[in-house]
Amino acid sequence: HCGSCTACLDACPTGAFPAPYQLDARRCLSYLTIEFAGPWPVEFRRATGSRIYGCDDCLGVCPWNKFAQGSREARLQARDALVSPRLADLLALDDAAFRALFSKSAVKRIGRDRFLRNVLYAAGNSGDAALVEPVRRLLGDASPLVRGAAVWALAQLAPDTLGAPAAETDADVLAEWTLATA
Template sequence: MKPAGISHKADRLRTFIETEAERAGFDVVAVTRPGAVPESGERLSEFLRKGRHGTMDWMAETAERRAAPENLWPQARSVIMLGMNYGPAGNPLDILKKKDRAAISVYARNRDYHDVIKGRLKELAGRFAARSGAEVKVFVDTAPVMEKPLAAAAGLGWQGKHTNLVSRRLGSWLFLGSIFTTAELTPDEAETDHCGSCRACLDICPTDAFPAPYQLDARRCISYLTIEHKGPIPAEFRSEMGNRIYGCDDCLAVCPWNKFAEEASEAKLKAREDLKEPRIGDLLLLDDAAFRSLFSGSPVKRIGRDRFIRNVLIAASNSGDRDLAPACRRLAEDASPLVRGAAAWALSRLLPAAELRKFAERARLLERDADVLEEWDAVLAPDAMIEA
């Protein structure tokens, strides 16, 4: 039984954290316990056993801490979960019809949200620690914390069939962060699932990345392929990528609950104009220095120029625009094997048969990388040629 006065103190701290969270720019805040989601460990184990994490080895390496938040910091007694709305202006899927433009995921069209959220969390946690006298630790999704199950347990929303958090007030557009604390706070009730019979997020996925509702195979997810995957994009997914060069918003954007979400305020992550609908042709020209300059402060910068150009070349191949072929030719001689291989694929979709064969045969003679040679072999196969 708690000593007298504890509940009143908890109530005062709760009011304080709600007021300060709103002041810091967060839209929702709720509280849960570190051990509120004991089943998340088994779900993670099954995900890893099936290899659905792909090459994200860090998920397996941190599985023990990730599976049980209490293992991350045993002294923690409460978890304050916070959400920030990043709802876009307009429909982010409209750009998919513009084949000459590149689609960058809504969350990545401005500053890296990890930096934005973490800075505000630290400021908020500092105020809370000063008021409560409790210890605090701040986490965003770069730490081994399963934030979505904790957010659901706290009542911020529920994990939808696309595995992302859905809020009745903010839809699927939520950045999450957490403050672990030794303070004893009254936990909120978990939210219930309101997906019902809706399958919109599952049916729109271009690569069938959902084996079943509430399950994701990251190896088939365009967000994983364009951001986390370091090697060549598997051929079976290249056409389905369309013009998506960094992430994929399809399953988020079609969620019916988004109709209740307002556009994010100016104080938050508004899209940069130059990242809303950049031209594929312009992006193909980026060298490392230009890439770093364009994406300074953006999460896109973290994947590096070579992986980024790989993605842009796939978009070029899907554009059908033969005017992009000269830039793809130059990239077929790039210093990066990853870029050269993607350029081979792009040229196989943009050049007429005779011109492609001539270029491919010469390029193959000069190539030494096994993966790139494999790409050129595929290009030279008879069914890879297009008519002039």
């Protein structure tokens, strides 16, 4: 059905379509935000913009999807609290609050640590100086994945305040610190 249309290829923020009918999932923001367990490759972090869970830009521009209808099923509708959440509120979630907020939601499946990684990448892309302190607090999080993402986010928001890694011992977090201060 695609014919000469390249709308999805052109819309993809990471170039995840190397050619028509081919998807490199390793470059896809939906894959990175939902399925990928570790720190993202640095070259895709800016491309995520403010996305926290999924992307679907390719689906949004597909002319065939103009025929699709949204679900009328109430259980599939986004809850008001999840439509446009504040990044500062999301950065403050502990595990219990994360599980409560995303109860009966597919987001819960990725867990708090991967979710906060995504939120931290979005925070780093936001340019919002009000997020510096909430991000800085996460440098002390129990999860190395969260701490590493916090290093990257802080380096984007306030690079002069990053300082040296105090008592960090995790190799991945130290690698983030090295990249951020290089």
